[in-house]
Amino acid sequence: MSGLAFTAITILLVRFTIVLVNILHRQWLKAGSPGGEPLVSVLIPARNEERALRLILGDLVDHDYNRLEILVYDDLSEDQTAAVVRDYAARDRRIRLIEGMELPEGWTGKNHACHRLAEEARGAYLLFLDADVRVRQGLVRHSLAHLQQHRLKLLSIFPRQLMHTPGEKLVVPAMNLILLSLLPMRLIRLSHRPSLAAANGQFMLFEAANYHRHQYHKAVRGKHVEDMHIIRLMKKQRLRVHTLLSSGQVECRMYSSFREAVGGLTRSVFAFFGNSMVVLLLFTVFSTFGFLFVGPGLGWVWVIPYLALTWLMRMLTAYASRQPLGWTAILQPFQQAAFVIVVIESFRRRFSERNTWKGREIKFS
Numbered sequence: 001m002s003g004l005a006f007t008a009i010t011i012l013l014v015r016f017t018i019v020l021v022n023i024l025h026r027q028w029l030k031a032g033s034p035g036g037e038p039l040v041s042v043l044i045p046a047r048n049e050e051r052a053l054r055l056i057l058g059d060l061v062d063h064d065y066n067r068l069e070i071l072v073y074d075d076l077s078e079d080q081t082a083a084v085v086r087d088y089a090a091r092d093r094r095i096r097l098i099e100g101m102e103l104p105e106g107w108t109g110k111n112h113a114c115h116r117l118a119e120e121a122r123g124a125y126l127l128f129l130d131a132d133v134r135v136r137q138g139l140v141r142h143s144l145a146h147l148q149q150h151r152l153k154l155l156s157i158f159p160r161q162l163m164h165t166p167g168e169k170l171v172v173p174a175m176n177l178i179l180l181s182l183l184p185m186r187l188i189r190l191s192h193r194p195s196l197a198a199a200n201g202q203f204m205l206f207e208a209a210n211y212h213r214h215q216y217h218k219a220v221r222g223k224h225v226e227d228m229h230i231i232r233l234m235k236k237q238r239l240r241v242h243t244l245l246s247s248g249q250v251e252c253r254m255y256s257s258f259r260e261a262v263g264g265l266t267r268s269v270f271a272f273f274g275n276s277m278v279v280l281l282l283f284t285v286f287s288t289f290g291f292l293f294v295g296p297g298l299g300w301v302w303v304i305p306y307l308a309l310t311w312l313m314r315m316l317t318a319y320a321s322r323q324p325l326g327w328t329a330i331l332q333p334f335q336q337a338a339f340v341i342v343v344i345e346s347f348r349r350r351f352s353e354r355n356t357w358k359g360r361e362i363k364f365s
Contacts, residue, residue, distance in 0.1 A: 006297070008293045012309055018183070019181050027186065028320075032146060034144035038124040040065065041123030042127045045075060045128075045131070048079045053131055056131060065139075071096050072097055072131075073100060098116060106221060108226070111218075126205070128206075130252065134251040143203075143249075147205060153207050153234060155205045158176065161321070165256065168257070170337075174338070177317050180321070181313060188241060189242040194235045199228060199231035214233075245321065262341060263345075266349055269342055277350070291303045291310075
């Protein structure tokens with residue numbers, strides 16, 4: 001048991017160190033001013049998003065960066081998505097609706113929507129946003145400044161996650177915990193290794209000329225978790241990319257319940273671990289039951305500092321993610337239990353080869 005105990009402690013120490021490195025290197029979007037005011041095409045794929053669109057379009061209309069064109073692709077919605085866009089377009093000529101079409105064979109819905117949006121875009125930069133994102137003042141300007149300063153072809157940002165229900169607070173934090181404790185985010189920009197990459201499709205800002213040259217959503221057209229596939233492809237092309245955390249300039253409420261959050265994360269959890277079932281399983285076992293290896297292997301007195309360091313790691317992750325610290329301190333054991341449920345459900349869906357999202361059958365990729 002001592003070997004398992006040392007392995008559990010080593011994994012925890014490495015993860016804790018990575019969280020500290022990410023905080024010390026200040027991997028948040030900072031204020032800045034771009035050179036000039038180039039046209040930015042804001043591209044929003046939408047399927048049954050009438051409520052969310054009213055919020056994001058309102059944010060964009062009032063945004064402090066004026067040189068925007070705002071294109072929304074209505075992906076065969078069954079609600080009033082198109083009507084909402086037309087209403088805003090009648091008041092602001094920067095907004096345009098792109099009518100959806102039947103999904104071609106071999107494409108995922110989001111990839112096809114993003115590809116169609118890019119075909120219509122005229123901007124020097126392409127900003128893909130999910131419809132449920134909230135855009136705060138300074139976001140476009142600060143993002144352009146960072147992209148230009150580091151000569152990036154892609155900047156992705158993990159929005160600050162808004163969580164209202166207990167179920168959301170149990171499940172959603174797992175995403176940033178995995179990111180911040182397994183990946184030194186500075187290496188996304190400094191290293192060309194595709195394994196050192198993560199992106200978030202809720203916010204992806206591309207240099208348009210490079211995007212049009214490679215047509216990234218078409219290149220990964222059959223892949224879900226397209227953000228991870230795209231950034232890894234760009235690193236293979238030895239292009240400069242980076243991913244940051246939001247300081248509050250961009251926010252998102254991804255899900256509205258425990259069930260919806262579990263269903264959403266099952267689509268992407270494998271991608272964080274290179275689509276390896278073994279790696280995901282080992283991570284889940286050691287992150288959940290590590291203290292049960294430490295106690296018998298080294299003595300139960302070691303369990304107290306082990307659990308204390310685990311608690312502190314989660315608190316630092318919540319701080320870096322701009323999540324409330326109070327309920328994070330209380331909910332940690334339940335958050336880990338929720339993550340185990342996500343993993344179990346992911347394995348169940350993978351083995352059954354059945355998974356759905358927004359009314360469409362999807363495959364793990």
